Amino acid sequence: xxxxxxxxxxxxxxxxxxxxxxxxxxxxxxxxxxxxxxxxxxxxxxxxxxxxxxxxxxxxxxxxxxxxxxxxxxxxxxxxxxxxxxxxxxxxxxxxxxxxxxxxxxxxxxxxxxxxxxxxxxxxxxxxxxxxxxxxxxxxxxxxxxxxxxxxxxxxxxxxxxxxxxxxxxxxxxxxxxxxxxxxxxxxxxxxxxxxxxxxxxxxxxxxxxxxxxx
Numbered sequence: 358x359x360x361x362x363x364x365x366x367x368x369x370x371x372x373x374x375x376x377x378x379x380x381x382x383x384x385x386x387x388x389x390x391x392x393x394x395x396x397x398x399x400x401x402x403x404x405x406x407x408x409x410x411x412x413x414x415x416x417x418x419x420x421x422x423x424x425x426x427x428x429x430x431x432x433x434x435x436x437x438x439x440x441x442x443x444x445x446x447x448x449x450x451x452x453x454x455x456x457x458x459x460x461x462x463x464x465x466x467x468x469x470x471x472x473x474x475x476x477x478x479x480x481x482x483x484x485x486x487x488x489x490x491x492x493x494x495x496x497x498x499x500x501x502x503x504x505x506x507x508x509x510x511x512x513x514x515x516x517x518x519x520x521x522x523x524x525x526x527x528x529x530x531x532x533x534x535x536x537x538x539x540x541x542x543x544x545x546x547x548x549x550x551x552x553x554x555x556x557x558x559x560x561x562x563x564x565x566x567x568x569x570x571x572x
Contacts, residue, residue: 360495362482362557363387364564365541367531368523384525384557385545389439397432404429449550451521451528457544457553458519458530464510469503474552477502484561531568538565
């Protein structure tokens with residue numbers, strides 16, 4: 358039920374493994390890939406991520422090289438339109454995440470409106486679980502997102518511990534309640550790094566079960 362978000366890949370902020378950082382795919386990009394057709398997604402991943410040539414992909418998908426090139430072109434245009442190739446500075450993203458959580462957990466509508474971009478979108482994946490608060494579809498617009506967050510905050514557990522970790526390659530926050538993972542929050546910033554244009558909140562307990570506070 359509701360929007361789909363990938364299972365969070367959590368690493369320590371001081372993780373020293375470059376391969377882990379390279380292989381991590383941002384949550385925002387994974388969400389965009391879900392909007393492609395299965396063939397477009399397969400071509401995009403094989404070509405853009407794994408470096409297969411169109412002539413190599415063609416027999417894998419039982420399509421002609423010309424058809425594969427057309428699928429790749431459509432997929433690339435769609436991804437670039439929905440997810441511009443911009444990566445916020447990790448320190449800027451960490452600071453923005455801290456400001457956002459302070460406003461969100463304090464149900465401070467004024468502060469939320471200051472940090473949210475006008476066209477911000479909120480994705481919440483609770484997996485349809487009764488204890489996980491989530492919306493049935495993405496919420497768009499600063500006012501609606503701010504009010505949805507403030508309303509959710511009123512129903513949250515009183516005591517939450519916040520640990521900052523790298524999630525799918527992005528500096529993010531993992532929230533714990535009584536040593537159990539409660540939510541993972543990943544933010545997508547605008548190009549100047551001052552406002553939040555995307556909020557990804559995973560509260561589905563099935564997708565959080567592997568996360569440990571000491572990881």
